[in-house]
Amino acid sequence: MDERVREAGNALAGASSAAALTGAGVSTASGVPDFRSEGGVWDRYDEADFSLRAFRRDPGAFWERWLALTDDLRAGDVAPNAAHRALADLESAGWLDAVVTQNVDGLHAAAGSENVVALHGRGDLAVCRSCGARVDAEGPRERARDGEPPPRCRDCDGVLEPDAVLFGQRLPEGALARARALAEDTGVFLVAGTSLTVEPAASLPLIAARHGATVVIVNDEETAHDDAADYPLRGDVTEVLPALRDAMLG
Numbered sequence: 310m311d312e313r314v315r316e317a318g319n320a321l322a323g324a325s326s327a328a329a330l331t332g333a334g335v336s337t338a339s340g341v342p343d344f345r346s347e348g349g350v351w352d353r354y355d356e357a358d359f360s361l362r363a364f365r366r367d368p369g370a371f372w373e374r375w376l377a378l379t380d381d382l383r384a385g386d387v388a389p390n391a392a393h394r395a396l397a398d399l400e401s402a403g404w405l406d407a408v409v410t411q412n413v414d415g416l417h418a419a420a421g422s423e424n425v426v427a428l429h430g431r432g433d434l435a436v437c438r439s440c441g442a443r444v445d446a447e448g449p450r451e452r453a454r455d456g457e458p459p460p461r462c463r464d465c466d467g468v469l470e471p472d473a474v475l476f477g478q479r480l481p482e483g484a485l486a487r488a489r490a491l492a493e494d495t496g497v498f499l500v501a502g503t504s505l506t507v508e509p510a511a512s513l514p515l516i517a518a519r520h521g522a523t524v525v526i527v528n529d530e531e532t533a534h535d536d537a538a539d540y541p542l543r544g545d546v547t548e549v550l551p552a553l554r555d556a557m558l559g
Contacts, residue, residue, distance in 0.1 A: 314549060317525045317540040318556025321404060324496030324523065329396055330488075330513055331410045331417070332503020334528060338547045339390045341382055341414055354378055360476035368459035368468050375471055376453055379432065382414070389420035392501060395550040397421035404557055406495070409488045411503060411510050413473040426487050428480055428510055432473040435460070439467025446471065485509060492516040499525045499553075502546045505532040514538070527553075 321327055333343050342350050357363060359378065364371045389397075397420040399405035407424040408417050415433035417425045435446045442464050449460035449469045459468045474480055488510070492498060498517035505511040505526075511533060514524050518537045526538040527549045535541040542549055 311542075311552070313540060313542060314552045315556050317542060318553045320523045320525070320540070321399075321497050321499070321553065322557045326495045327399075327405050327497040327499060328491040328495040328517075329405060329408045329499040329501060330503065330510060331392075331396070331408060331412060331501050332505075332507075332510070333412065334502025335390075335392050335410075335546055336412045336414055336416060336502070338392060338502075338545070339414075339416055340387050341412075341416075350378070350382070353381070356476055361478040364470060364475060368470075370458070372453045372458040372460065376450060379450070382432075387414070387416075389416045390547050392546040392550045393417055393420035393422070395554040396501075398554050398558070400424065402558055405499075407487075407491055409491060409510070409513065411507065426484050426491070428474075428484050428488060430471075430473040430481065432471055434472035435469040436472045437462035437465060437467040437469055440465040443472060444469075480509070488513060489516060492522070493520045495522050497525065498522045499527070500532070500538075501527045501550060503532070504528065504530065505534045525553075 337343050358374050393416050396405060396408055400422055407426055408422050409426040409428060410417055411428055413429050413432040415431050433446050434443050435449045436443050440462060442462055452460040462469055492513045493516060495517060498514055500514050514534050515537055518524050524538045525540040526532055526535060527542045527546055529545060
């Protein structure tokens, strides 16, 4: 095992608290397409079609486009990978307090993580903006596919909206506040699968470092904030995160 991975694992094991931040690199390992890289999702779709304004203008047309997009994202066998499972194992063992994620696919929850802070919402859920009910998105997706765009809330008949944050929509205030509180209060802040270029998530390891946390960054390439990391670890998240877990759990 790489000595730096072992040292980072020891830091995690010795901390009174720990939190993780994950980005697209954790999901792409499961076959979820990247959104912003060359050849990514936004090279094939117009971002303006997935804005809050577009939804409000024509919810039915929006849902038709949303179905096409999510069918594209779900193509193939998309399931939690070894990185998701390693983080869930660390939480289950009491070593990790929460996972803050920029991803909307719900794979952390599917892997067994219970305390997930979804900064950009969850595409696997739908929300009624009239009564606030949240439901699994599969039912509304099927109703939209069968000729009910937009799908409506079973409780109040309000129009359902994907629970992912749309362009022009603020990040959920509660999620952002929780993420910042975790960064300020944690002993170790573990970053995985993100280049740390998109705010406000990019600032979280800096906040953690300013408050005295040990910062561990796992990514296959350099990130914008490697200089703030005590342990910048280069490598595949599906290999490094399980190695960190194994170093701690034996």
